[in-house]
Amino acid sequence: MISVAVIGAGMAGRSHAAAYRQANTVFGRGLPPIRLATIADANLPLAEDAAERYGFENAVSSWETVAEDPSIDAVSIVVANSLHRPIAEALVTAGKHVLCEKPLAGSLADARAMVDLERDADVVTAVGYTYRRNPAIAAIREHVLGGDFGDLSLFHGRYWCDYACNPRSPFSWRYQGGMGTGALADIGAHVIDLGEYICGPIESVSGGALSVQVAKRPLPLGAVVGHDAAPVSDELGEVENEDTAAFSARFRSGLAASFSVSRTAFGLPNGLGFDVYGLSGRASFDLHRPAEYLLDDGQPRAGTGGARQVIAGPQLPYFRGGYPMQAPGVGGGNAEMFIYQARAFLDQIAGTADPVPPNATFVDALHTMEVIQAVVESAGAGGAPVRVG
Numbered sequence: 001m002i003s004v005a006v007i008g009a010g011m012a013g014r015s016h017a018a019a020y021r022q023a024n025t026v027f028g029r030g031l032p033p034i035r036l037a038t039i040a041d042a043n044l045p046l047a048e049d050a051a052e053r054y055g056f057e058n059a060v061s062s063w064e065t066v067a068e069d070p071s072i073d074a075v076s077i078v079v080a081n082s083l084h085r086p087i088a089e090a091l092v093t094a095g096k097h098v099l100c101e102k103p104l105a106g107s108l109a110d111a112r113a114m115v116d117l118e119r120d121a122d123v124v125t126a127v128g129y130t131y132r133r134n135p136a137i138a139a140i141r142e143h144v145l146g147g148d149f150g151d152l153s154l155f156h157g158r159y160w161c162d163y164a165c166n167p168r169s170p171f172s173w174r175y176q177g178g179m180g181t182g183a184l185a186d187i188g189a190h191v192i193d194l195g196e197y198i199c200g201p202i203e204s205v206s207g208g209a210l211s212v213q214v215a216k217r218p219l220p221l222g223a224v225v226g227h228d229a230a231p232v233s234d235e236l237g238e239v240e241n242e243d244t245a246a247f248s249a250r251f252r253s254g255l256a257a258s259f260s261v262s263r264t265a266f267g268l269p270n271g272l273g274f275d276v277y278g279l280s281g282r283a284s285f286d287l288h289r290p291a292e293y294l295l296d297d298g299q300p301r302a303g304t305g306g307a308r309q310v311i312a313g314p315q316l317p318y319f320r321g322g323y324p325m326q327a328p329g330v331g332g333g334n335a336e337m338f339i340y341q342a343r344a345f346l347d348q349i350a351g352t353a354d355p356v357p358p359n360a361t362f363v364d365a366l367h368t369m370e371v372i373q374a375v376v377e378s379a380g381a382g383g384a385p386v387r388v389g
């Protein structure tokens, strides 16, 4: 039996809670039973609602209660980034396995301390780079690593969202922290990780450019969940971090890349996408069509050009055993990615035979933050090249 808890019952916390409930329904039968123990949120009614919906035994208002509960083995940290470090330290010290949301921490110093924690810990430490679990993205990575596209020539990554377009949407923790802690950390972390997951480590960045489109936002009158609208006051809070960021990158392999991220890209609710090109093939992914990708591998009409649409089915990673209906074209999206991530975490804890690929580590996620820091430094130096790390 593995007893799990989730700290944070907001936008992403509920996805973690739902995922633990499903984790034993996918892939092999080797996992021990999962006990859905506790949901903690400072907003107790939110914790109570999530606990009831997803079948957890307890709802509590403080994360310390989870850290102090000897019956809990494994915990997801799904709260504001600046809280990740103190909570992770308390949990790991108490001997609990930790799945921490991205970005790893609210600052580089905190992220480095968490890597020290990971190095000295005797527990599983993992990071929620959920999109690694998308079957289409995992398939594109297999094409690249398998050499199907030949030598890579270009990567372009974007994460364009519109959640901050409305200047009346409430101020929240997402708008606090210095430059680099805004769109770059919130959504950029995902696409930077995917670039590195597919193409290897980024060595340097240049052309960093950061901008703020909405400088002040109204303070909320009550709780804010995720990007939701909420009643606001006439008082304004100063936005402390970037709405939009762009930069060029060079991977260790020599591959050139460009990235852009924005939380003020009108009309795009969740526009993660990327294109990867090689000398003999290419692929493109768009999260608004999460169960497919475009592939041009020169086959079977070599030389005629034009990509073909690959529709997710049992031929792709994660699909076989990952869906109740084992048939091509039945879709798949955000909820499944969280289930596979939770399953990987639990597999790591249980030492399951034939596990799904392990989650990213704190070390991986520190590297993402070092890329972000290099972008901030490049932006501060008029776009000059900056080495990562």
Ligand SMILES: NC(=O)c1ccc[n+]([C@@H]2O[C@H](COP(=O)([O-])OP(=O)(O)OC[C@H]3O[C@@H](n4cnc5c(N)ncnc54)[C@H](O)[C@@H]3O)[C@@H](O)[C@H]2O)c1
Binding pocket: 007, 008, 009, 010, 011, 012, 013, 040, 041, 042, 043, 046, 061, 062, 063, 077, 078, 079, 080, 081, 083, 101, 102, 103, 128, 129, 130, 186, 224, 225, 226, 227
């Ligand atoms: N992997 C993904 O796809 C994904 C998606 C969204 C968010 N995230 C990450 O998840 C984390 C949370 O983001 P969110 O959008 O769910 O935030 P959110 O604001 O919707 O929810 C955070 C919750 O934390 C609670 N909270 C605040 N202080 C607390 C405390 N001291 N103890 C217990 N609970 C406390 C709040 O009441 C709130 O309900 C962030 O790190 C974010 O980057 C990841």
